[in-house]
Amino acid sequence: MKKRARELIKSLPSGVPGLDAVLGGGLPEFSFNLIAGGPGAGKTTLTHQIMFANATVERPALYFTVLGEPTMKLLRYQQQFTFFDPNLAGTAIRFINLSAEVLDGDLDAVLKRIVAETERASPGIVAIDSFRTIGGHKGVLDQGLLDLDGFVQRLALHLTTWETTSFLLGEYAEQDQRSPIFTVADGVIWLSQDTNRNSVVRKLQVIKTRGRAPMPGLHTFRITDAGLQIYPRIPEQTQQRKMQKRERLSTGVAGLDEMISGGVIAGDAVMLTGPAGCGKSTVATQFIVAGLNNKESGVIAVFEEYPEEYLARANKRNPGLKKMIDAGKLEIIYLRPLDLSVDEALAAILEAVARLGARRVVIDSLSGFEVALAPTFREDFRESLYRLVGTLTAAGITVFMTAEVADPFPDAPFTSEKVSFITDEIIIQRYVEIEGELQRVMAVIKMRGSDHSHEFRKYEVTAKGIVVGDALGEYDGIITGVPTLRDCGPRRVPASRE
């Protein structure tokens, strides 16, 4: 007898950016799903996005409203989203009110109506909003939970038999997971809102999907005028860095290139650390400019000032940056919402990288990034940054990050211990007092897999950028911030004072 090929479950695109990846490839066709979450979690909007992405006049979506949000209001509010196409409402997406049947408390009548409408329209998608109100209505409760179990079972069978992908929406809490709907459902998507101080972070979790391997964990999402946008948690597997050619990239600062044996290694994460005003952003911008001069596009993610201000300042030293933006070679992205998730930041950076085909990325600064994160993510900043940098460098992108060290003098650490472990190269910039003047010095304190200078070298921030000078070989105690001449002979007088 000829063996039957395995039935492969097709996937429907959800139409929700990021959700298909979380679901393991899309919504399993003909599945019976529960979209659960508290009030305002985004259940209705998510379902509408799915319907508008899939419904056609030939295979419409039926949206049964029950005792929750009246259809009139639902239409009024949902059409504010850009995915809502009024041409599809009423034809490809049909709204049917079930309140009369539910108010009668007759589950058989509810099922009969749903089945009749399904039979009549042959829909590809069926949604029932809010399913919880069916199970929670007094008339239904009077019939007993056993009837509800049977109703859910029969509903699931009918809808699958009619080859519909269905969604039951409901306001459920953790303790409701014993409800029969959770057992019968092929997929359960849970939406939640976490409040921490003044920040609210929306999260999505795929608790269950039959026939799929969803991405585990909580994924942050945002609701904008385009609907839901999911930021899939950075998957572990992409953090494996590929072996690549160890090409050297110029930092754009000639003296610094000399200190690191010709340039940074492509695909490395480089941290520039130092106190305020020492020129970390200037070095980072020169790194981007060096790439632009070499026809390599770049992305700068700024957290502490508006892109216009950043550009105006950077453009003074590097005229032509504005033109590079206009030419699509450079993008300055602004990420400062204070309720940001690391996955959202990564998505924004990766999108910009993909748009430009960028090979160089600057994150300016890590402290600004930490502040921009929602408090709940600040607690995991190290882990978050590890995932972010790992994903970027795994894609072969060279990342420069600036990090402010509050006090540059004796007891201060070279870098923030929280983040230095994620970097391949660390360059410190410091102020020192020499001959009664505040001067700037830089040194390379870490460079994985490469020789580098161990000297402290003076540098100046000039109108054209960073200019690295000589090593301070004659001084001891530079690290303390107050170096002394090693030679006890006559003190040298700076040339400018002669």
Add this chain to the structure above:
Amino acid sequence: MSANGRETARRLISSGRTGRAASRPAAAAAASACDRLSRELSWWFGADGCHALITRALAQAKARHPALGEIQLRSGAQPCIDGLEKAIKTYGDAATAEAFEVMIGLLVELLERLIGDDIALKLMDQSISNNVREEA
């Protein structure tokens, strides 16, 4: 009332005066259109939603047309109109028909404000095509 509201109301009423119903008196045709529209509205918004919409439109129209003073909205699984015969007897067929046309026009305008022009138009079009199908 807007020209669009009035025009849509006329289209809805005339769609119920085709085929076997072509010779139906104007007021009866208008009231019938209203009943059929309430069926469509109930399908979309439920009986309560439909009732709320027609009640509002009727209240507004009553202020302009005394012929609607006798008209009552009966609630139920599908709200329907009562008092048509009395209105015709008191105010005549033409005036009653005109009053219903205004009420439907106001309902169209209300829908446009609440759910947008496009969806309101689609809902009315579906009601019209149902009328045509039933009368054919």
